[in-house]
Amino acid sequence: MDYSVFLQYLNGHINTSGTSGRYIIRFPHPAQYNECLRQLHRLRRKLPALKRVRTSSLLRAFLCPLGLPDKVTRNRFGVLVEEDSIVSVHSASPGKERSAEIPWGVRRIDAPEAWSLSTGSQIRIGVIDTGVDYSHPDLRYSLARGINLLNRVSLPHDDNGHGTHISGTIAASGGSQGIIGVAPRSLIYPVKAFDHNGSAYVSDIILGIDWCVRNHMHIVNMSFGMKNKSVSLQNIIRKAHEAGIIVVASSGNDKKSRSVDYPARYSQTISVGATGKNGRIAPFSNHGSYIDIYAPGEKIYSCWLGGGHREMSGTSMATSHVSGAIALLLSLRPGMTPDQVKRRIRRNARALPANSPLAKAGTGEAHASRLLRGKTKKLTSS
Structure with missing residues (x-):
């Protein structure tokens, strides 16, 4: 023709x-x-x-x-x-800097207990976000080249901070002077689709997913969302799912009980809500039937621009904990399909407190060591 x-x-x-x-x-x-x-x-x-x-x-x-x-x-x-359409990252404004310590969210999902079995070695994670601070000492051994979709001749340098924060929670390995992420030996491939304001077009995200499939990522972290449905975005996420890639997406920070943002609403993703230090659903988090798993998302301490650290809150932060936990699992049990991973992470979750009225029955909080050991008992409160 x-x-x-x-x-x-x-x-x-x-x-x-x-x-x-x-x-x-x-x-x-x-x-x-x-x-x-x-x-x-x-x-x-x-x-x-x-x-x-x-x-x-x-x-x-x-x-x-x-x-x-x-x-x-x-x-x-x-x-x-x-x-x-335009898409935005899922986070609140950054909080104050603090002295370095092991982030509470990494402890909450029991990642240190899982490290005797797996640290995420050889797992490739595409983080579609604002880029990353390549000079950050905590990420020195955690970063691959990735791609900058906004400027193809440049590394995907972070000019916002959100992508660096997400990458730190997943894979930081800073030793005694820094922080440790959930899967410290996994490898982050930053995919810069978002600008300095934390905004992106759907087309840039599509190109990012296309790149992740062609470069054989195991996991794609999507800590962002939008209100309107995109058929094109849904189609390419389905293709990534068919290619065996686990897509983890944040649900949004609108306190909604009957809806979540796209792309978390698509069935081919693992949709993530946020919890606080008390183990309950965070006040800002979307919740209800569309959520597959919850994870720590309130006042999360992670890497920031200029080699520093900051607290941030949002379902974005919760999503990075889940991506890290899945990296631990895939390193131990390679070849699991996206549907198998989704079922396993739900079955091995920690139950939310019994007096959590916002939670959907049977939906719990991510628990890394249970996930790796393959417990499939009915959820009980802890």
Whole structure:
């Protein structure tokens, strides 16, 4: 099929100033995408605006800044068009700095008791976030190169702090002068999709997931969310799930009982709510039937920019504890499927206090040592 008319249309309507809307254009069939991609590469020299078109082979999609998307319809070109939405990280403002100590959340999920069995060795975790502080001493042995989707020629340096905090909870190995994360020998691959304000477009997250699948991540940590559903985001998460990748997502900080943010709402993720030091659901956390597991998320002490440490609260912080616990499990028992991991982490959770009215029956708090030892008893309070 000749896609020259379609590509000429894109070239004529791409706004290179960055002030226009952004859209995700999906192709229903692989052959259509492959042929249009081939023609895109051929025409880029002749039609220079096409250099602004990014592509996702996993989703079979073009990601474009377009001024007049209403004319790109299925009836005209045989493609599916979705507006590119903005997504935000799930955390509150950072708290004060404190002297270094073992974070209470790592102790709460009983990670130190699990380290005799596993420390997360050889497990690759894609953290789609604001990047990471590569100079942080606690993360010196925990970081791979990753990718910066906002600036492909640069390392995914963190200019916000959120991604560094998440990475510290998962995999810090700072020794006596720093902090220890849940899985200190796992390897973080930072995927910078979020800017200095903690905001990203769905298209950047799609490219991040695409990269994680192609680079064989075991786990993808998604400490962010949005209110509206994205079919494109759901489709690529499903593809990651089919590829055997465990996707862990934060539920949101809106105190809701009947809903959680996307992408945590998709069934192919492990959705995470937050608890406080008292073991109860944190006041800010979403809760109820959409939550798969809870984990510490209130006043969590972890790595920060400039080699320091900060407290932060949010379901983002809870999600990083769960990703770390899953890394411990996969290092000990490689080859487990995402569905097997979800069932196991739920069955081996610590029961929430009996007087926790916000909790869904049977949903508990992550417990790393039980998870590794494979206990499957009915939840009891502790």
